[in-house]
Amino acid sequence: MMWTLKEIADICDGQIHGGDRSVEFFVTDSRRIHNPQRTIFVALKGERHDGHLFIENAKNSGVASFIIDDSKFIKGESSFILVKNSLDALQAIASRHRHTFNYPVIGITGSYGKTVVKDLLTRSLKSLYHIVKSPRSYNSQTGVPLSILDMGPEHDLGIFEAGISKPGEMAKLARIINPNIGIFTTIGQAHDEGFADRQEKILEKALLFENSEVLIFSRDNEDIHSTLTRLYGHTDKLIADWGYVNDSFLHIIEKTESRSTNSITYCTGGKIHSIEIPNGSEYDFENYMFLITTLHILGVDQKEIGELLDKSNQPAVHLEFTRTNYGKGLLVDIGPIDGPSIRTGIEQLKSLVEHQGITVILSGHEGSPVANDRRIREIAQACLDSQVVYIGARPKALSESIPNLRSFLSNEEFDESIHSILDPQKAILLVGEWSPSIVALLSRLQEKSHQTTVTINMTSLVHNLNVYRALIPEETKVMAMVKAFAYGSGEAEVAKLLQYHKVDYLTVAYPDEGVTLRNGGVDMPIMVMNSSIPEYEVLVENELEPELYSLLTLEAFIDHCEQNSLKGYPVHVKFDTGMHRLGIDPTDIDRVIQIIKNTESIKLVSVFSHLFSSDS
Structure with a gap:
């Protein structure tokens, strides 16, 4: 359904700043924008999030329409609807929509x-x-x-x-x-x-x-x-x-x-x-x-x-993410082929993995509801910016609505062209109702492995994070350990999720893990627990913060910073309190204080120790 900004403003008693526009999609997450020209971004304030801080991200994605409740963000040539409360406005719009x-x-x-x-x-x-x-x-x-x-x-x-x-x-x-x-x-x-x-x-x-x-x-x-x-x-x-x-x-x-x-x-x-x-x-x-x-x-x-x-009783697979040899990742939604399912899957992929586009594979079969013409328009809109592959006997209207559609009558026919069709730099969304055909296709696309796998429930991870946050004072910061590829749970996916939920710091074991996160789009502070003196240049190039665990590493990093005219570079100092793994001896505290006082090249961000014994 198309809305004008004037219609929206009338419903939520808002003031329009900028020209009137027509929009169709309401989005609250700047990572989940799939049709920016027809999207309005709703900036919501939460306990730990302020959506207004992501307005520029939405603009960079091509969005030009916004609902806000903070007037200082009215900037540029975009159109804004200023309301008293953005969440109340979104709910009022939805309520009016429901009653139509x-x-x-x-x-x-x-x-x-x-x-x-x-x-x-x-x-x-x-x-x-x-x-x-x-x-x-x-x-x-x-x-x-x-x-x-x-x-x-x-x-x-x-x-x-x-x-x-x-x-x-x-x-x-x-x-x-x-x-x-x-x-x-x-x-x-x-x-x-x-x-x-x-x-x-x-x-x-x-x-x-x-x-x-x-x-x-x-x-x-x-x-x-x-x-x-x-x-x-x-x-x-x-x-x-x-x-x-x-x-x-x-x-x-x-x-x-x-x-x-x-x-x-x-x-x-x-x-x-x-x-x-x-x-x-x-x-x-x-x-x-x-x-x-x-x-x-x-x-x-x-x-x-x-x-x-x-x-x-048919198996339910809803937005399950898995590895694939044919792209950056594979998201599977076994269910009806419709616009909302496709749009939700695309939004989910954008928040899970870095990619250079999305390939949507629609697996149809005889009698598939996609043959109903009333779904064609919403499917075409959802796939607007994606490469689209359809496997099965497709309705003619689907080809007419999606000009770049690549279609195959069977999995076998698709398999002959799979390497030329699927770009390894793109992520894959597979959607279709349960059938032997989609089961076979999923088996073909999934990365083959004979090892035991563990599925990480991202919703539960966020829930656990918030439980711990509720137990500590609001001003206390949270540092999340994602070393060893987030203990096998997928370092990039977990790190990006923690970044979105405003964790203050990430920690990795070695510089190459930090570099991987930087290359994956993680730009929040990252502490590195183990780095050798020759790796200091890599740390600085990637804005990674070292853990300095001896007088030697402390003085060597200060020397590196001074040689490169760096000032106030953030560092973390670790003391040994009994475990005897790594850490500066407590008897050297006075010397550490003096060294830090005598330099402007570093800034002490945190001081910490390991537990005093392995079973404590």
Whole structure:
């Protein structure tokens, strides 16, 4: 959907500085810009981020339209909408956008299971609806409005998550999502610290359903059941609970487990049905019950429910990053081929690896939804700045909309040209619904290795970082150790993520590791733990800061700086407090102080020691 800046300013009560323009995409991360001429950058302020500081980055990418709440950043020939609060403005725009569409929207909240239930619904219903959904786990105060802004007239069902961490947040998300059907998955310990007690958290989450027509939840979860029935049981909302209690909307009569499946007999609408789902944990069982109940609410007949459940069992691979011998990296999204999926994948790749462009590979198959012409325009827009390869019988309109499209009827035909098509300096995004064809293609593209691999969850890494940050005073800086290729977790990817989240320092073991990070686009301060005197020139050339662990290295580095007329070069001094690995002897402290006082060539940034013993 195209917006004029005047339309946007009217919605969020903003003032336009500069000319009016037309935009289509809203972005809050300057690394995730894919169509700059049609993008408006929303500068958000957070506890540790100020999006206004990335306005120049967005300008350098070609963006000329901005939403800001700090007038001092109004500069140049770009157009700015000045508002009181950028996040409030983004949410107001998304709320207005949501209310222009009348098709059903499912809103999902709960402590756990939101993304799993959303993905089960998406895989099951993709043949019946053209679905717009939250990318990944976009369920925050920022993620929800960005997800809602993907809604378009070409869709006929929305599925969105809503997550909160403190009181006052859900009312804002409820106004944006405004779900017709609400799903409350479960309640648990997540974000307990933000609420007085568990009951307050349930009440806050339940606000999502204030205008919903249908509520779906587990009758057997007494905390959720009692709260929702007390809040909404006297209204005209349909309470679609499931469980073992006789008067549940979907009453489970019997559950029989075998090695691979659960056979479930249940009654709903006065009819008894039997169905099989994969055998798994109790958590998996609950997720499938949310799915089955929702399918009944949507009016899917019983025979079709069984067929749709088979589709829900297809492997889910969402934005998983892996190595490839054919490019800088491979990001895989097994799911519908549509604009939002492609756009999200491209944005993710830009934040993961340095590359000189992106090749988007679309793996189609007979009956693939990409054949629906209403998706063609959004796919073409998402791929605007990328090389595009389509494998399968493509719709004619796709070729007409993507002039640079390279197409192949089969994996075998593509394989004959793979080396000439795929540029090793580019990153690869593979998108397509699950089929034997895409499985074979993924196997072909993945880097072959017979070693054990470990998958690093970047979201969990950031969560852990923030947990530690919450335990230390705000003024205390954080130094992250990424030596030994981030202990095997991918030094460039981890370092760039830490840089984005405003870690103060990185540490590597040797100068060549620091050089690798600099070449990979990491420009934050980096300390090097071990560097020999001949390597000081490499340190200075790459603005790497040495750890000086002896009087010899201290004096030698000062000499190097003085010979090259350097002043105030940052250094770190290490003392030995008992481990006897590296470090200046504490008896030499007075001499170290005198040496540093007598020179202007270095600046002491930190003083530290190792632990006094290996088991301390």
